Amino acid sequence: MYGLYEREVRFYQHLGDNAGIPVPHSYHADFDANGSAIILLEDLTAGRFGDQVAGSTPEEARLAVQHLARFHARWWDSPKIADYPWIAPGEALVRGPIEMMYDACWEPCLQRFDSIFTPELRAIMPDLGKRMLKSMDTFFGGPRTLCQGDYRPDNLFYGAPGSTRELIVCDWQGPTFSPGITDLAYVITGSLVVDDRRKHEHELLAEYHQLLEEGGVRNYALAQLETDYRSYFTGVVANGVILGATLPDGNERGRAMIEATFIRFITAIDDLDSLALLPAL
Numbered sequence: 001m002y003g004l005y006e007r008e009v010r011f012y013q014h015l016g017d018n019a020g021i022p023v024p025h026s027y028h029a030d031f032d033a034n035g036s037a038i039i040l041l042e043d044l045t046a047g048r049f050g051d052q053v054a055g056s057t058p059e060e061a062r063l064a065v066q067h068l069a070r071f072h073a074r075w076w077d078s079p080k081i082a083d084y085p086w087i088a089p090g091e092a093l094v095r096g097p098i099e100m101m102y103d104a105c106w107e108p109c110l111q112r113f114d115s116i117f118t119p120e121l122r123a124i125m126p127d128l129g130k131r132m133l134k135s136m137d138t139f140f141g142g143p144r145t146l147c148q149g150d151y152r153p154d155n156l157f158y159g160a161p162g163s164t165r166e167l168i169v170c171d172w173q174g175p176t177f178s179p180g181i182t183d184l185a186y187v188i189t190g191s192l193v194v195d196d197r198r199k200h201e202h203e204l205l206a207e208y209h210q211l212l213e214e215g216g217v218r219n220y221a222l223a224q225l226e227t228d229y230r231s232y233f234t235g236v237v238a239n240g241v242i243l244g245a246t247l248p249d250g251n252e253r254g255r256a257m258i259e260a261t262f263i264r265f266i267t268a269i270d271d272l273d274s275l276a277l278l279p280a281l
Helices: 002-012 056-074 079-083 088-114 119-139 183-190 194-214 224-246 252-274
Strands: 026-031 035-040 047-048 144-148 156-159 168-169 176-178
Touching: 002 026, 002 035, 047 088, 056 144, 056 156, 056 168, 056 183, 056 194, 088 119, 088 224, 088 252, 119 224, 119 252, 176 183, 176 252, 183 194, 183 224, 183 252, 194 224, 224 252
Parallel strands: none
Antiparallel strands: 026 035, 047 156, 144 176, 156 168
16 A cells, blocks of 8 residues: 555665665666566575563664764665655655554553553543644654664664674665754664663764764754654654554563564653653644
8 A cells, every 4th residue: 555565676676785885786677557566685684683571772773873974874865865755755655644644553552561651642632643644744844864664673684793884774764855854863872782782872973973073064053853753753653653553462572572662662762851851733
């Protein structure tokens, strides 16, 4: 429905090895008008994928942030994005599901995961989708870059010690032209356990910003990055509500992943007072 298979095929056909971040080499990628698709990728060896449920180590998170910053700097407000019309603006993929599904999903999600939500979040749950939609014009109003769209440990292959490829980024179904913070906040807060996130998030934000500047980005202050980081989490929780409500019964790892990331994001909302940035209705 969202053209994810076509987008991933087009990514490997048109960007792939030249995207500016290490990805698996594609030997063949194609799709047809019926929606069938095939991608033949290299067999990744001498390393391992991350595990979002267990969480990243601070060293793994730093490596992911370093590669992400260089990738984002390369595509920062780039006019070349217009050459790839299949790369959607981020709000196009976020707004639709929330408009169509949030109101029907928040109560089932609360029933499944009630103990995870703070009293403050439970109180605004009926209106969170509408308030998040109202905030989107501001959130998406700043500079943009090419974002991977699901930048998390399960999609990151860490090379073994001594490997010439220390990180390989997989799963390119959802590249968007979006604020870079959507990838950055997701990988920092969604991947690190709470104590590690509290200890390392400010230095990771600062390192990302420094690498952006080294890559030629000049229109994005560190203070703005920190504000955007705070404002990200209510939106990702609103999207997570839909996933939490629609997850099929029996998907135990899916439930464990949702629980782990909900806890990490909701704790960040409290730590950073993110609800204060939500617009009123």
